[in-house]
Amino acid sequence: MSSDGKVRGRVVASYQDSESYVSLYHARKAMAYATVEADLAPGSVLIAGYEYQDNRPRGGMYGGLPLWYADGERAALPRSATTATTWSRWFSTSQTAFLRLEQSLGSGWNLTAMLNHGWGSYSAAELFANTWPDKATGQGVTGYTGFYSGTRRQDSVDAYVQGPLQLLGRTHDLAFGVSGSNQFASNPGISGGSVDYGNFHQWQGVTPEPDWNDPNFSRWQLLDTVQQRGIYGTARFSLADPLKLIVGARYSRYKADHVDDWGGSYAYAKHAVTPYAGLVWDIDAQHALYTSYSKIFKPQGYQDRFGRYLDPVQGKNLEAGVKGEYFGGKLNAALAVFRIAQDGLAQEDTGHFVGNSLTQAYYAAAGTTSKGVELDVSGELAQGWNVSASVSHAAAEDNAGARLNSYVPQTLARVFSTYQLHGDWRALSLGGGVNWQSGAYRDASGPNGTQRVEQGGYAVASLMAKYALSRQLSLQANINNLFDKHYYSQLGMYNQGYWGAPRNASVTLRYLF
Numbered sequence: 001m002s003s004d005g006k007v008r009g010r011v012v013a014s015y016q017d018s019e020s021y022v023s024l025y026h027a028r029k030a031m032a033y034a035t036v037e038a039d040l041a042p043g044s045v046l047i048a049g050y051e052y053q054d055n056r057p058r059g060g061m062y063g064g065l066p067l068w069y070a071d072g073e074r075a076a077l078p079r080s081a082t083t084a085t086t087w088s089r090w091f092s093t094s095q096t097a098f099l100r101l102e103q104s105l106g107s108g109w110n111l112t113a114m115l116n117h118g119w120g121s122y123s124a125a126e127l128f129a130n131t132w133p134d135k136a137t138g139q140g141v142t143g144y145t146g147f148y149s150g151t152r153r154q155d156s157v158d159a160y161v162q163g164p165l166q167l168l169g170r171t172h173d174l175a176f177g178v179s180g181s182n183q184f185a186s187n188p189g190i191s192g193g194s195v196d197y198g199n200f201h202q203w204q205g206v207t208p209e210p211d212w213n214d215p216n217f218s219r220w221q222l223l224d225t226v227q228q229r230g231i232y233g234t235a236r237f238s239l240a241d242p243l244k245l246i247v248g249a250r251y252s253r254y255k256a257d258h259v260d261d262w263g264g265s266y267a268y269a270k271h272a273v274t275p276y277a278g279l280v281w282d283i284d285a286q287h288a289l290y291t292s293y294s295k296i297f298k299p300q301g302y303q304d305r306f307g308r309y310l311d312p313v314q315g316k317n318l319e320a321g322v323k324g325e326y327f328g329g330k331l332n333a334a335l336a337v338f339r340i341a342q343d344g345l346a347q348e349d350t351g352h353f354v355g356n357s358l359t360q361a362y363y364a365a366a367g368t369t370s371k372g373v374e375l376d377v378s379g380e381l382a383q384g385w386n387v388s389a390s391v392s393h394a395a396a397e398d399n400a401g402a403r404l405n406s407y408v409p410q411t412l413a414r415v416f417s418t419y420q421l422h423g424d425w426r427a428l429s430l431g432g433g434v435n436w437q438s439g440a441y442r443d444a445s446g447p448n449g450t451q452r453v454e455q456g457g458y459a460v461a462s463l464m465a466k467y468a469l470s471r472q473l474s475l476q477a478n479i480n481n482l483f484d485k486h487y488y489s490q491l492g493m494y495n496q497g498y499w500g501a502p503r504n505a506s507v508t509l510r511y512l513f
Contacts, residue, residue, distance in 0.1 A: 006039040012512070021502050023082045024059030024205045043104030051096045058089045059205065062126040062146075064496035066200075069135040072448040079486070079499040083129040083143065083197075087209040094120035109163030119153040125209065127195060130495070132447050138199035145192030146357075147212045150222075156181035160232075173236040180229045187222040189357060220261035220355070224309075227255040228299070234276070242282040246292075249275040254299050260307045260355065270312055272297040291320040302346040302362040307355045310364045315342030331379030340370040347404060351445040351495070360494065367399030384420035389413075407491050409437035409457070418464070431464040442492025453497070458487045460500070476508045 012033040019026055035049040061084045065077050096118040103111040129143040160177025192210040197203050210217070234248030253271040278292035296315040303309050321336030345368045349361040372394030380386050391413040396404040416433030420426060436459040444453050461482040468474045481503045490498035 008037045010035050021079055021504065022059075022061070022084075022499075023080050024084050024086060024088070025057065025061075025082070026059055027055070027057040029056070030054045045102045047098075047100040047102070049096075049098050049100075051094075053092075053094045055092050056089070057091075059084050059086065060088055060090055061498070062088070062128045063494035064490055064498035066129065066132045066141065067444065067453055067492070067495065067497045068132050068446045068448075068451070070132045070140050070447055071135065072446060072451070073135065075133070075135075079502055082203070082205060083127065083141075085127050085195075085205045085207055085209070088126055088205070090122065090124040090126070092120065092122035094118065105161065105163070107163065109161060111159070111161050113159040114157065116154070116156045118155075119151070121151045122149060124148045125212075127207075128494075129197065133197075133200040138197075138201035138203075141197035141200045141203075143195040143197060145195060145210050147190040147192065147210075148187070149189075150185060150187035152183070152185040154181060154183045170238045172238055174234070176233045178231050181227070183224070183226040183228075185222075185224045187224075189220050189222075191218045191220075191357075193217070220357070221259075222261075222307075223257075223259040225257040226299075227253075229253040244280040246278040246280070247276065249273060252297050254297075254312055256299075256309060258307070258309055266308060268311070270297075270299075272312075272314065286325055288323045289321075290323070291318075293318055296340070296342060300344075300346055303354045303359065304363055305349055305352040305354060305361040310346055310362060311344050313342050313344045313346075315340060315368075317341075327379070331377070331381065333377045334375070336374045338370075338372055338374075342368045342370075345404070348493075350443055350450065365398050365404060368396060368404055370394055370396040370404075384422065385417070386419075387415070387417045389415040407440050407442040407493075409440045411438040412436070416462075427468040429464075429466045429468075431466075432462060434459050434461045436460075440491060444492040444495040446495065453492045455488050455491050458485055460485055460487070472512045474510050476510065478506050478508075480504050480506075 012031075014029075014031045016027070016029040018028075031051075031053045033049070033051045035047060037045060037047045040046055059082070061082055063083070065081055065083060066075050069075050096116060098114065098116045100115075101111070101113045103113075105111055125145075125147050127143045127145050129141050131140055131142045133139065133141045156179070158177065158179040160175055162173065162175035165172045165174050190212050192212065192214070195207050230250055230252045232248065232250035234246065237245040237247070239245050251271070251273050253269070255267070255269040257265075257267040259265045272295070274295040274297045276292070276294040278290060280288055280290045282288045294317045296313060296317055298313040300310055300313055317338065317340045319336060319338040321334060323335075324333040325331075326333070343366050344364040346362040347365045349363045352361040353359055354361050372392060374390070374392040376388075376390040378386075378388040391411070393411045395410050398404055413436045414433065416431065418429055418431035420429045436457070438457045439455060441452055441454040443450050445451075460480070463479045463482060464476065466474055466476040481501055484503040485500075486502075487500045488497045489500035490496075
């Protein structure tokens, strides 16, 4: 910070080096973030920033573990089991630089303009197992090797003005803006040879890494260019002291060009106007009712089995709810119900991959409907005692009434509480919580054809202790999955399963510059 306070800066950095309950897996992650903020003139602030991330996990699985034995019986593999190798890796780096200008225009109006430039790359070598072991001998598992790499870059801009408007004796708020982005990605890949795991029960990941320059390996190249443009405006009208009307609309244009070695080249352009309207009624000083309607236009990055990207999702969203504020704002609660109707929502194309790759293929579902309810409560119940709790239920189905996204639990519940001690122990905070979710299932391809894989409902508890060594330095200890619950964190993707983490502990030392 400069002596006059007109130039300010902030730096955040972190480094993680972690092992795992899964054999062979080891991860290193580094992150740095820096911003500089300068007062150019009265009412004018320029902010510049840069973020860097470097991830270097080794020994990670591409997918998960076999869900069945070769005879169709559900497999009972240990949580430490792996299909990876000692040379499996997925290295990636990403960088972002940005500029943000905040300019006062007078009479309560302000201009905000943002520029972002992001770029990154990745390099990965993997082994993917897609057959099943014999229960007794462990024989029969075959894996396929692959090498993937790529680069990406993205440039985006967003600028908007906002301010008050006097009309019919009342003050209203308006905002108008434009946005745009250009994205480019290059993703070459190599399909290598096959690997026999031998006795999978004794697999230690030791197998030679293929020579990726082997001319007999098949190669492919994917090039993607995406342009997005938008113009938007919103208005918040004060119809009466307790009643507000919010209206707005956005014009969006989406253009994509795709080139690959198995589906050829294609391009498409889509555009849509998505209006929005909402009402907020302050019933009293503590409660507010609201309702809203909006149209949906959402590009998605999923591909079908032929490599073609799915069209943007389009639809409409209806929502209504009530919000409450108690004890001077120390406790907040919200209850909401919603209904979402969409066309083109991506769904897994069971048993199919994108072209010659190992990427899951998707299809666009028509006439999908999602309905749900959410309840959130958070705040300070007493001095130093904070609680957050939520429960939600959402069900989605297609136009024939069949459940969609069955692998996503329909009901989630969460509660977490922290307490900061007083007096000589005020530097110490203790906490704990429970996450619960209902059952889920997935139809996957097994040795006996399409088979349903189910995960029953389960709860996972955690504990936390944090000690503030100074205003900038803190030490925190966490215990996760306190009661060592066995569950799948990923179910059926690539016809495999991935165990959730067993009981584990971590210690974090955090320093803020």
